[in-house]
Amino acid sequence: VTTRRWLSRLAALARGRRLDADLDDEIRAHLELAERDARARGLTADEARRLARLQFGCVERVREQHRDVRRPRAIDAFGRDLRFAARRLRARPGFAGAAALTLALGAGLATVAFTTTRALIHGPMGVADPDRLVWIGTRVPAAEGIGGGVSGVEADSVASQTDVFAAVAVIGSRARVLTVGQGRAEWTGLWVTLQLADVLRITPAAGRAFTGADLDHRGAAPAMMMGFSRWQRDFGGDPAIVGRVLRFEDNKPHTIVGVLPRGLRFPDGRAPGAGSGVEFALGEQDFWILGQELPSALPGGTVVARLRDGMAAEAAAARVEAIAADARDPDRIATAVTIRSHALGAMRRGVPLLSAFAALVLAIACANLTTMMLARGSQAHEEATLRLALGADRVDLVRLMVAEALWIALAGAAGAVGFTAAARALFAAAIDAAVVERATSLGMTAAFALLTATLVALAATAVRVSAEAWRIRPSAIRVVNRGASADRRVTRAMNGFVCAQIAITLVLLTGGALVVRSLGRLLAVDAGYDRRGVVAADVLMFGPPAEFVPYFLNLHERLRALPGVEAVGLVQSTPLTGKWIIREPLGLDGRGSIDASGTFVAFDYFEAIGTPVLDGRTFTRDEVTSSRSRVIVINDVAAAHFFPGERAVGRRLTLLGRPREVVGVVKGTRDVELSVAAEAQWYQPAFVGGSQVIVRTSDDAAAFVDTIRRELLASDARVIVKRVEPLASVVARSVGDRRTAAQLLAGAAAVATVLALVGLYGVVNFRSLQRRREFSVRVALGASPRTLMMLVLRQAAAISMLGVSIGAAAAVPLSRSLESLLFSVRAGDPSTTAVVALALAAMTIATSAIPACRAARVNPVDLLR
Amino acid sequence: MSKPESSLFPHGTLDLAILRTLDSMGALHGYAIARRLEQLAGGATLSQGAVYPALMRLEQERLIKAKWGLSETNRRVKFYSLTAAGTKRLQREVATWKQSVSLLARLLEDEA
Numbered sequence: 001v002t003t004r005r006w007l008s009r010l011a012a013l014a015r016g017r018r019l020d021a022d023l024d025d026e027i028r029a030h031l032e033l034a035e036r037d038a039r040a041r042g043l044t045a046d047e048a049r050r051l052a053r054l055q056f057g058c059v060e061r062v063r064e065q066h067r068d069v070r071r072p073r074a075i076d077a078f079g080r081d082l083r084f085a086a087r088r089l090r091a092r093p094g095f096a097g098a099a100a101l102t103l104a105l106g107a108g109l110a111t112v113a114f115t116t117t118r119a120l121i122h123g124p125m126g127v128a129d130p131d132r133l134v135w136i137g138t139r140v141p142a143a144e145g146i147g148g149g150v151s152g153v154e155a156d157s158v159a160s161q162t163d164v165f166a167a168v169a170v171i172g173s174r175a176r177v178l179t180v181g182q183g184r185a186e187w188t189g190l191w192v193t194l195q196l197a198d199v200l201r202i203t204p205a206a207g208r209a210f211t212g213a214d215l216d217h218r219g220a221a222p223a224m225m226m227g228f229s230r231w232q233r234d235f236g237g238d239p240a241i242v243g244r245v246l247r248f249e250d251n252k253p254h255t256i257v258g259v260l261p262r263g264l265r266f267p268d269g270r271a272p273g274a275g276s277g278v279e280f281a282l283g284e285q286d287f288w289i290l291g292q293e294l295p296s297a298l299p300g301g302t303v304v305a306r307l308r309d310g311m312a313a314e315a316a317a318a319r320v321e322a323i324a325a326d327a328r329d330p331d332r333i334a335t336a337v338t339i340r341s342h343a344l345g346a347m348r349r350g351v352p353l354l355s356a357f358a359a360l361v362l363a364i365a366c367a368n369l370t371t372m373m374l375a376r377g378s379q380a381h382e383e384a385t386l387r388l389a390l391g392a393d394r395v396d397l398v399r400l401m402v403a404e405a406l407w408i409a410l411a412g413a414a415g416a417v418g419f420t421a422a423a424r425a426l427f428a429a430a431i432d433a434a435v436v437e438r439a440t441s442l443g444m445t446a447a448f449a450l451l452t453a454t455l456v457a458l459a460a461t462a463v464r465v466s467a468e469a470w471r472i473r474p475s476a477i478r479v480v481n482r483g484a485s486a487d488r489r490v491t492r493a494m495n496g497f498v499c500a501q502i503a504i505t506l507v508l509l510t511g512g513a514l515v516v517r518s519l520g521r522l523l524a525v526d527a528g529y530d531r532r533g534v535v536a537a538d539v540l541m542f543g544p545p546a547e548f549v550p551y552f553l554n555l556h557e558r559l560r561a562l563p564g565v566e567a568v569g570l571v572q573s574t575p576l577t578g579k580w581i582i583r584e585p586l587g588l589d590g591r592g593s594i595d596a597s598g599t600f601v602a603f604d605y606f607e608a609i610g611t612p613v614l615d616g617r618t619f620t621r622d623e624v625t626s627s628r629s630r631v632i633v634i635n636d637v638a639a640a641h642f643f644p645g646e647r648a649v650g651r652r653l654t655l656l657g658r659p660r661e662v663v664g665v666v667k668g669t670r671d672v673e674l675s676v677a678a679e680a681q682w683y684q685p686a687f688v689g690g691s692q693v694i695v696r697t698s699d700d701a702a703a704f705v706d707t708i709r710r711e712l713l714a715s716d717a718r719v720i721v722k723r724v725e726p727l728a729s730v731v732a733r734s735v736g737d738r739r740t741a742a743q744l745l746a747g748a749a750a751v752a753t754v755l756a757l758v759g760l761y762g763v764v765n766f767r768s769l770q771r772r773r774e775f776s777v778r779v780a781l782g783a784s785p786r787t788l789m790m791l792v793l794r795q796a797a798a799i800s801m802l803g804v805s806i807g808a809a810a811a812v813p814l815s816r817s818l819e820s821l822l823f824s825v826r827a828g829d830p831s832t833t834a835v836v837a838l839a840l841a842a843m844t845i846a847t848s849a850i851p852a853c854r855a856a857r858v859n860p861v862d863l864l865r
Numbered sequence: 866m867s868k869p870e871s872s873l874f875p876h877g878t879l880d881l882a883i884l885r886t887l888d889s890m891g892a893l894h895g896y897a898i899a900r901r902l903e904q905l906a907g908g909a910t911l912s913q914g915a916v917y918p919a920l921m922r923l924e925q926e927r928l929i930k931a932k933w934g935l936s937e938t939n940r941r942v943k944f945y946s947l948t949a950a951g952t953k954r955l956q957r958e959v960a961t962w963k964q965s966v967s968l969l970a971r972l973l974e975d976e977a
Contacts, residue, residue: 022943023917026895029940030913033896036938057912065918069925 023066027059078399085403092376096408098758099372099457103412105751106365107452108419112744113358114448115420117351125339126263128201134313134336136168136303136320155303157323159195164316168305169196171267174289175540177249177720180234184249186540186720187230189287196288199306200266206231207242207258210290214257221245224254225288228262254289267304267339305336313338353741353818357511357748360504364752366456367497368759369408373464374494375766377401384468401461401468409450409457416449417442423747467493491767498756498763499803502844505749505756506807507814509836512749514815515742517832518823522735525824528635528669528678529575530610533566534727535701535708536574537693540720548687549625555715556603559695562707567696569605574692574727575671576734586634586682587654588642596638597671598655598682605683606633606666608694609727615639616649616664619685629685632660635668638680655682674735675823694727701726741821753840757847764796765851776860785856792855796848800841808837879919881962884947884955887929892946894936895920920945928954 034052035045043051056062089096127133136158159168169192176187190196197209205228214223226241235241247253265283307316317336377384384397467490541551552570559568572582587593602624606613614636623629632655639648639662652659660682668678693712697704709724732739768775775788812828819827886901887893893901898920899913920943923929928951931943947955 019921023921025941026917026943027914029894029936029938029942030896030899032938032940033936034913037900055913057914059914062914062917065915066921069918069921 019070020063020067023063027056027062031056078403081396081399081403082406085400085407088400089404089407095372095376096411098762099369099408100411100415102365102368102372102755102758103408103453103456104415104419105755106362106368106416106456107412107449108416108423109748109751110358110362110452111416111420111445111449112423113351113355115445116744117355125265126202126261127266131338131340132166132307132309133199133339134305134307134316135339135342136305136334136336138334158303158305158320161319161323162308164308164311164319165305166308167195167198168303169193169199170291170303171196172291172302174287176252176254176287177540178246179249184720185234186722187248187286189227189285189289191291192288193291196304199304200264201306202261202264204258205261206239207256209258210288214290217255221253221255223257223290225258225260226256227260227284227286228264229284230286231259254287260285260288304339353511353821354744354748356817357508357745357752360508361748361752361755362452362456364501364504364755364759366459367501368755368762369456369460370463371494371497371759371763373401373405373460374467374490375762377464377468378490378766378770381468398465401464402458405457405461406454409454412453412457413446413450416453417446420445420449426743463493494763494766495799498759499799499806501752501756501759502800502803502840503807503810505752506804506837506840507811508745508749508752509840510807510811510833511815511818512742512746513832513836514818514825514827514829515738515745515821517829518821518825519735519738519742521825522674522738522823523731525670525674527575527674527731528611528667529727531727531731532610533697533699533701534609535695535697535704535724536577536727536730537695537708537712537724538574538690538722539693539712540690540722541716541718545687551716551719552602552687552691553625555693555712558711558715559693559708562704562711564698564704565695566698567604567608569608569694570600570602570687570691571605571609571694572600572686572688572691573671574694574730575609575669576674576730577692584656584682586638586642586680588652589654591642593654594638594641594680596680596682598684600686600688601633601683602685602687602691605694608696609669610696611669612667614665614667615647616662618664618666619683624685624687630658630660631663631685633664633666633683634662635666635678635681637668637678638682639665641680653682655684660684674731701728738821738823745818745821753843757843760796760800760844761847761851763799764792764848765854767795768792768851768855771855772858775855775858776862779858780860788858789849789852789856792852793845793848796852797845800844800848804837804841804844807840808833811836879915880923881955881958883916883919883923884928884951884958887945887947888952888955892932892944894934894942894944896936896942898945923951927951 031049031052034055035048038048038051039045053059136155155168155170158165171190171192174189174191176189178185178187192210194210194212194215202209204225207225210223210225217223224246226235231237231241241256242258243256245253245255264285266285305316307313313336320334320336387397388394541548556568556570559565582598584596584598585593586596601619603621604618606618616633618633619629619631623631632653634648634653638653642648642653643651648662648665651662653662654660666683668681670676670678671681693708695704695708705724705726709721712719712721712724775783775791778788779785811833815827815829815833825832882902882905883898886898886905890897890901895916896913899916902916903913920929920931924931924945927948929945930948931945933941934944936942
């Protein structure tokens, strides 16, 4: 069959239906012409019709023959191969299942890595060209990402760099409370500068964006843009909302001028601002309101900018660093980071690592599948030889192997899709599963899984083909029948693949162990407070500040009276939440000042959160309720800085432009990130409307959450209770990125281990099956089962020890790439490597013991007979 | 794959007969080809339908080409004609056949 004819047949296959119709047309015309001729010869209509049909012959048969001619033979033959391969695989469910499982794990992990990476890097924000957006903030030493806290002047000078930035805007977070009927709802949103709509390049869903005229509202209700979901949910998407005035509590009316576009999620992922007093509601906002015209009028805002086309983020960062260099504090460097990479946080380095891990696991899966295929080939050797002897083409044999590979790939891809779904469900809390879902359709997941699985299966088949198909000789049939062992080169290749798998697995396990150990050390670090038994509740009190004092006094009494409650304190910012930490330097006359962060506390805050008071005392109730207190508590870092070797209590420090008396020294607390040591800190006594209630209980904190929430709700009708949760959850959330990275990497290492052990088992089992005859002879000659077992084990141990040594050597330099995820564990930490290597070695021995025991039980009579 | 059978034309000769017919008579539709073959056979019966699979095969081998037209009864119908490859193939096949026929004829005469 010439190629051309084959191609035309292939085309015909696609056109089959149309050709059937064409043929029917031709047959109809044929019969009509025949009838006409018959009538012309004087036959009646009936006779003519009958004769025409008679002469034509069986129509159905013609159709069938026509179709036969059209069907391309090669495709037909491959279809037969596929059917045959399916039957052969069904006959060997062990091989088929193991191969498909291997592919499912390898391709599944690759798919998880691919879809997660893609979602995190390309997840939709509802913003045009989001990769051109950057945050401008200060670099926080040793912490992930950047902080807010760019001064207004700096923001102005950034905005003047029109050759770098197309638009620059400043945002901050705001909340409003609206009473609708009986319910009070808190709206979370942003205050923005006019330019934000240009920075994000959005078009309102209804109404208009802010204009310059909105800045000067002359006593009228200030302009507000409403979030799309809020508009749909609370106002039924009524366009008449535009122009209406909504009266929020605390006497804050707003005129709705427009509705934000559907699907706008900004900021999505984290915004910089930990420690700068900014905590953004993430995702969709309920509203935007307008701040001031000039960024310089808005201290404490977060700067977001759109890069000009063609401007790289790195170049923009360099420019910002140059213009905003702050001589006062050399550690404080303003810079620009793309929104995407900032949102990735610790995952920024974890995600490429996950991809690298997934690639290595895929390599293991490929090696594993290859050894399985080689073993399978050796088992099918006899059959293949027979087929060749009976006249099969070598190409036929290859086609059959490819057909097998395709089935395995299909099953593997299906498994991989399941694996991906399961992994996503497992990590739903950690990876923003919704983002992954939005960014990656099932079709794309399936397509990627299928592509990966097929490529791996075909690669493994290529090795099988080169090892097998061209070496089988029909004349070898007798040798095969005598049960000779496999080709030495095939055996050596299989050993090599298993060895490589074990080496890669050790690298992955070491990496996973380092990251997991780091997480453990991080969670065990002394943060300066004791999270056990502590509940943190976020409350928002509206009303004149004069009413706060009686309210909080009352609240304190109520909570204190609960059985099991040991201490109750108030703080403006719970550690690690990034809320309202105030950055104000502490100064001492004649000794300059240092950067410090601080917050307002009341009642038994230090006792409640478990921060040890090292010297002096905490605040009295009078100091808290009086608005003229001039006392502060500082931490050990500040005390050691200003008064090394002396008592700090009783001394005076300058804070917020006034001298303050130090009444106590407490232990420093890790407030921004668990991995960052405490800086100088100060505490002032005060009540604040938006406070965190810290409750120390004698028992499990989780058990108190509901009680405390009820008590808070009952305390006053005006209070809004936001989050109530154990402090331990806050801490856990703050290391969420690291936890995710650790889980993903450890998961990948576990998958690799399973694959490598399966691969090792397969090869050892295969080899001992091959040597069954030899073993029988040995037993017949007096070898003990134990000798046989040791024979198999020794061989397996040789492979695994080589793999473990190579892996251990490679793990040390390779684990350096994990450095960003490590905490108080060194990359290449010898004890970790040693423990992991021993564990893996033990697992390989245990795995090879199974086929070894089976080999020892060989019965020579069975085989020699 | 079964070959279209015809009591009239031995295995493989139907294709040749169709090529020859198209060569001598130009573009024809299926019915005309079948009629012509019947005439050549001197009234012996042919399952006329058998020409269609053969025509399909020849078309796939690009020995003939088909063009839609209208039959005498105003039906949509394909008109088949030889391609250059078809003409060449016909010449070759005819030569081969002539050779084999004369060989066979001599053989049979010898035996007779």
